[in-house]
Amino acid sequence: MEESAASSDLVRSGDIRATARLISMVEREDPSRLAALKALHAYVGNAHVVGITGPPGAGKSTLTDKIVSRLREQGRRVAVLAVDPSSPFTGGAILGDRIRMQRHATDDGVFIRSLATRGHLGGLSRAVSEASRVLDAAGYDFVIIETVGVGQSEVDIVRIADTVVLVSVPGLGDDIQAIKAGVMEIGDVFCVNKADKDGAERVVREIRSMLETAVLNGATTRFTPLYEARAALTRLDGGRASGGDRAPGAPSAAEGAAHHLAAAVPGHPNLEIPPVVATVAESGQGIHDLVDEILSHEASLVATGFLRSRREENLAWELGRGAAERVLSALEHDGRKESMSDLARAVLDKKIDYYDALETLERALTRS
Amino acid sequence: MNDNDAIKKGLEAYEAGAEKSISKFPERKPAFATGSNSPVKRLYTPLDGAARDYLRDVSFPGEYPYTRGVQNTMYRGRFWTMRxxxxxxxxxxxNKRYKFLLAQGTTGLSVAFDLPTQIGYDSDHALSQGEVGKVGVAIDSLADMEILFDGIPLDKVSTSMTINAPASVLLAMYIAVAEKQGVSPDRLEGTIQNDILKEYVARGTYIFPPEPSMRLITDIFAYCSRNVPNWNTISISGYHIREAGSTASQEVAFTIADGIAYVDAAVKAGLDVDAFAPRLSFFFNAHNDLxxxxxxxxxARRVWAKVMKERFGAKSAKSMSLRFHTQTGGSTLTAQQPDNNxxxxxxxxxxxxxxGTQSLHTNSKDEALALPTEDSxxxxLRTQQIIAYESGATETIDPLAGSYYVESxxxxxxxxxxxxxxxxDDMGGAVKAIERxxxxxxIQDAAYxxxxxxxxxxxxxxxxxxFQVKEAPPKGLLRVDPIVGEQQSAKLAALRAKRDNARVDAxxxxxxxxxxxxxxLMPHILEAVRAYATLGEICDVLRAVFGEYQQKVIL
Amino acid sequence: MERKIRVLVAKPGLDGHDRGAKVIARALRDAGMEVIYTGLRQTPEQIVSAAVQEDVDVVAMSILSGAHNHLFPRVMDLLREKGVDDVLVIGGGVIPDDDIPGLKAAGIAGVFTPGTPTTETIEFIKNNLKRGD
Structure with missing residues (x-):
């Protein structure tokens, strides 16, 4: 595959057109993309991947625009993948997130790409992770994935991120409920945008109290393993990291880890919750704090070594999903789609039971 | 049986008869609608106005709620301003075109500025490339404004300026030109559009975010009420909302909602409503559905009168009277068979x-193709004069009043x-509704x-x-020489070299x-203008302090 | 997977009349295309850069201010500078007939004046794409 080798070389050299085209191939599941992706594999892993998600109308694009500006001030190269839904009726889409970021269009250090969901969210989360790897290999220091987070499938899209920023806003009422329902657990940094609106403080308080409840109940969250890893380091380090009385000299691993400014849960000095940052993206208020939190989360992940475990976990999840896709596709390619309906009919007719049907499929797989 | 019952019975009989005819000869369409897509009935009768109270809802010209007009003699006194x-x-x-128009019988000037001027960029700014002098005149400094009104005595004409985000700067230039002609500001008559809210939703020549923009507007209200008392400080515009695709009702609604926001802002800034509201004016579109x-x-007159009286407690009749300029609908013109326009x-x-408009601009037939030529x-203009002098529509006031259809x-x-x-209101007012x-x-949904x-x-x-025909391309369209951009840039360079730059900086x-x-801010802007600071320089100072508006795009 | 037509709808220059651009954006979406809209006041540099990053098949521009003779060819020049030769570029707005041959010579494949039905633009795009699988 000389063409794909050439394409991957161009991507690595930072060629914008080649990068954009490879992402198009990823989007349309062009099989010939695989050679290029394989060739890029060795160069993936340097970018920090940030997911930004939250309900519609939370101001995510404006927030992303301002985060990009801040990271550029610090000399980082940034890529953005902005995801918008396709119309379920026509398959078309208007991708409007770019409007807010268009002032970065002529900055060579910024790459912005709009992606449509194209009907199936499962395929999209694969496309996003592949596109993210392409941009990583192209040398961007940050890859920001911006998407509406309302359900589990959208959550899967940001699942591949190293740092997830969950955005909320006052005045939407119901979205707090959505967050309560479990999306909450996927955040590393919490942002309450449009903080100049009435009710912003209340949203901050509610998020904190939900996080505290989750931690006290020992819920499985995205952030607790990091805090546990850090607490372990702190113990090793003689407790210097968590207090204000830092020892002179080079920062220890625990100190690096402590940069992520978690707040203690009241009455439980050993339990921590992630930061909740108030921002007004429109005016830029709070953006420095938000970016600092993202960077310190990155530093914590690196210092604790937890970055590797998180990526392992993410990859294992992706592999699982990829495997499931392949199994299904193998069964379907084998002309099994019909036999699956046959099996379903047989189960309904009580000729066989559900487990018999599964075993039949399993046998079909091992045969192939 | 009272009158209404008798009419009702008659109407039922009529409808039954009509249905019978329709069963043999169907009507042209299953349903009829206005130009704005509102349903239209087969027939309107006195029953459609049963709840209307003449004295309360319609009343007399020059009297609340001004449904029939804002003056008591209307066009029997004097025609509208043909502008x-x-x-x-x-x-x-x-300047040459204005002198031509005045010679043809125009009674007021209306200045169109080019886009760089409207967005506060000098002609030599990178974003001005290709735009200088295209949709209007390029004004970079007081020097250009002096030429624009050369030989036109500003105490004798009324001048309307379509300028919004940098309205205070252009008004200051107008005042400064008048000073040089020896005309004091209290003798100036005219209008600045100065309506930023519709720029955010429909017209697009915004610069600053809403909050400082509203401040600039209330500063003008306050300054003019003291110094330029005969100036219309704002022209709250539904025209562009309609051009962007709204319906007639939306045009009225969004324009008056914007008006409410301006009055609110001025009242919050401590101004007395009857001190500034008489100088508020409006600007509407006129489409084909007569x-x-x-x-x-x-x-629109009735809604505004109620708002001013009931919501803002205005006492002065002038505060409650909605005076408006009209322009015929640009978006209704076709590039095909332009004579039809x-x-x-x-x-x-x-x-x-x-x-009952107070002033009127009639579009030229070729405006879907280019800027209008002198002939078009x-x-x-002749169209307006024919209506004024020949149609008879001006001999009595509000002649369509009492039409069952029009009243309903x-x-x-x-x-x-x-x-x-x-x-x-429930969203917190026009500014909030626009931000959302x-x-x-x-508007977008209606347009689509x-x-x-x-x-x-x-x-x-x-x-x-x-009814299409094969057409040859139109001939003789007006073109703006692309050299204008270079000429303006050269003028700017010369100006910067010869003016007192220390005074500009100060x-x-x-x-x-x-x-x-x-x-x-008005006195400070006026001082900078007198020193020949350019429009771009002044707006850049304000951009640095106020920031710039980011468009809220809805698709 | 079926190839999606991706279109960049852009407003170059300073005019703020985006009714036409928005209507066409919606119509293209309803015709199953993916539309990236840039918003107002775009420089030719911004448009070309967005077109490359978004890897679009079509760039559709709308100008009502009369600056088309300056801005449309400038976009074509920049595309050529970046070696992009397989993107269909079309323009619309208040454009006198006399200007159309010049714009076409500069590489603007289709010019649509007021009154053009959106269906005509959609058909033109579908029939004139410069790339495909």
Whole structure:
């Protein structure tokens, strides 16, 4: 595959057109993309991947625009993948997130790409992770994935991120409920945008109290393993990291880890919750704090070594999903789609039971 | 049996008869609608106005709620101001066009500025490339403004300026030119558009975010009420909202909601409502549906009068009177068979006159193709003169009053507009509704369905989707010489070299300080203008302090 | 997977009349295309850069201010500078017939004046794409 080798070389050299085209191939599941992706594999892993998600109308694009500006001030190269839904009726889409970021269009250090969901969210989360790897290999220091987070499938899209920023806003009422329902657990940094609106403080308080409840109940969250890893380091380090009385000299691993400014849960000095940052993206208020939190989360992940475990976990999840896709596709390619309906009919007719049907499929797989 | 019962019985009999005819000869369409897609009944009768109280809801010309007009003699006293919007290329060229228009019988000037001027960029700014002098005249400094009004005595004309975000700068330039002619500001008459809210939703020449923009506007209100008392400090514009695709009711609703926001801001800034409200003016569109448009103007007057009286407690009749300028609908003109546009413009202009407009611009037939030529501008102006002198429509006041159809449509538009205003109030007012994108969404949806109706043929546009002919390309269109950009840049370079730059710097520094605090900005802008600071320099100072607006795009 | 037509809808220059651009954006979406809208006041540099990053098949521009003779060819020049030769570029707005041959010579494949039905633009795009699988 000389063409794909050439394409991957161009991507690595930072060629914008080649990068954009490879992402198009990823989007349309062009099989010939695989050679290029394989060739890029060795160069993936340097970018920090940030997911930004939250309900519609939370101001995510404006927030992303301002985060990009801040990271550029610090000399980082940034890529953005902005995801918008396709119309379920026509398959078309208007991708409007770019409007807010268009002032970065002529900055060579910024790459912005709009992606449509194209009907199936499962395929999209694969496309996003592949596109993210392409941009990583192209040398961007940050890859920001911006998407509406309302359900589990959208959550899967940001699942591949190293740092997830969950955005909320006052005045939407119901979205707090959505967050309560479990999306909450996927955040590393919490942002309450449009903080100049009435009710912003209340949203901050509610998020904190939900996080505290989750931690006290020992819920499985995205952030607790990091805090546990850090607490372990702190113990090793003689407790210097968590207090204000830092020892002179080079920062220890625990100190690096402590940069992520978690707040203690009241009455439980050993339990921590992630930061909740108030921002007004429109005016830029709070953006420095938000970016600092993202960077310190990155530093914590690196210092604790937890970055590797998180990526392992993410990859294992992706592999699982990829495997499931392949199994299904193998069964379907084998002309099994019909036999699956046959099996379903047989189960309904009580000729066989559900487990018999599964075993039949399993046998079909091992045969192939 | 009272009258209404008798009419009701008669109507039922009529409808039964009509249905019988229809069963043999169907009507042209299953349902009929106005130009704004509101249902139209087969027949209107006194029953449609049963709830209307003449004295309360219609009343007399010059009396609350001003449904029939804002003056008690209307066109029997004097005709509307025939004001043709014009301006292109350089100040020299536009000055010639103004003198031509005055010689043709125009009674007021209306200045069109080019886009760089409207967005506060000098002609030599990178973003100005290709735009200088294109849609209006390029004004970079007081020097250009002096040329623009050379030989035109400012105490003898009234001048309307279509300028919004940098309205204070252009007004200051106008005042400074008047000073040089020896005309004191209290003798100046005219209008600045100064309506930023509709720029955010429909027209796009915004610069600053809403909050500082509202401050600039209230600063003008306060300054003019003391120093330029005969100046219309704002022209709250539905014109562009309609051009962006809204319906007639939305045009009234969103314009008046914007008006409420300006009055609110001024009252919050400590101004007495009756001190500034008499100088508020409006600007509406006139489309092809003659009766609906007349009803729209009548409804707008009634809605505004109620708002000013009931919401703001205005006492002065002038505060409650909605005075408006009308322009015929640019978006109704077709590039195909452009002569047909003359007829459209005539109908639209008649609607404005029957609706009681205070001034009128009639579009030229070639405006869907390019800037109008002198010939087509003359026809447009003649259209107004024919209506004024020959049609008879001006001999009595509000001649369509009492039409069952027009009165009932006036009521409907009022009700629809008030419902929108209520929704916008619930969102916290026009500024909030615009920030949320609500107004934009409503307009956008109406625009899209209008377009789809044309494409499906449900809505006929003569010459465009029906009765087409093969046409040769039109000849003799007006073109702006691309050299204008270079000429303006050269003028700017010369100006910067010869003016007193220390005075410019001092003026700009004082303006910056005032912008950071809460002084009225008008005197500082006027001082900078007198020193020949350029429009771009002044706006850059304000951009640095206020920031720039980011468009809220709704699709 | 079916190839999606991706279109950049852009407003170059300073005019703020985006009714036409928005209507066409919606119509293209309803025709199953993916539309990236840039918003107002775009420089030719911004448009070309967005077109490359978004890897679009079509760039559709709308101008009502009369600056088309300056801005449309400038976009074509920049595309050529970046070696992009397989993107269909079309323009619309208040454009006198006399200007159309010059714009076409500069590489603007289709010019659509007021009154053009959206269906005509959609058909033109579908029939004139410069790339495909």
């Amino acid at each position: 043709q919007y014009a301006g292109f290329s350089t100040a020299e060229e536009s 009766f609906e448009e007349v009803a729209k103007f009548r409804a 003359i007829v459209r413009v005539a109908i639209q202009a008649l609607a404005a006159v029957l609706g 501008v003359r026809i447009a 449509m006036t009521d409907r538009i009022q009700a629809e507009a008030e419902a929108y205003i209520k929704t916008i 994108g609500y107004v934009q969404q409503e 369905s209008y377009q789809m109706d044309i494409e499906s043929g449900e809505r006929v546009v003569v010459g465009m989707n029906k 003026g700009l520094a004082a303006l910056k300080k005032a912008a950071e605090g809460d002084d009225n």
